[in-house]
Amino acid sequence: MIHKSNDSIPRTTQTPSINHTMSITAAQIDAKIKEQLKDNYYQTIIEDTxxxxGLNFECIVISDIFKGMTKLARARFINKMLKDELEVIHAFSSKSYTVEEWANKRV
Known part of the structure; x- marks a missing residue:
């Protein structure tokens, strides 16, 4: 936004925005997922890339809560759980598996 003062020199002002100076850790993301999944929690693998x-994360969430969900529904579920954290994080990718899918993937 540009304002003109009495001396006719244009001056700019910035509107306040979300505080992006806050840093997120992999441990905070892990704790939030555990808290949200409660009894459905199995395992998370989170890497700060x-x-x-604390700006870029890759996340794998393993839980049977994903049974019957499409990949898109799983991604939306994870993004909803981490809504506040995602406002601060620059880049976030997630993969989600049921316990059985994870076991088959690891073989």
Whole structure:
């Protein structure tokens, strides 16, 4: 937004935005997922791919809560769980598996 003062010199002002100085850790994401999944929690694998800056994460969530869900529904479920964290994170990718899918993938 540009404002003109009495001396007719244009001045710019910035509107306040979300505080992006807050850093998120893999441990915080893990704790949030465990808290949200409760009894349906099995395992998470979370990697900070921003060299510890807390801006980019890759996440694998293993839980039987995903049984019967499409990949899109699973991604939306994870994004909804981490809504507040995703406002601060620059890049986030997630993969989700049921316990059986994860066991078959690992073989």
């Amino acid at each position: 921003s060299n510890g800056c």
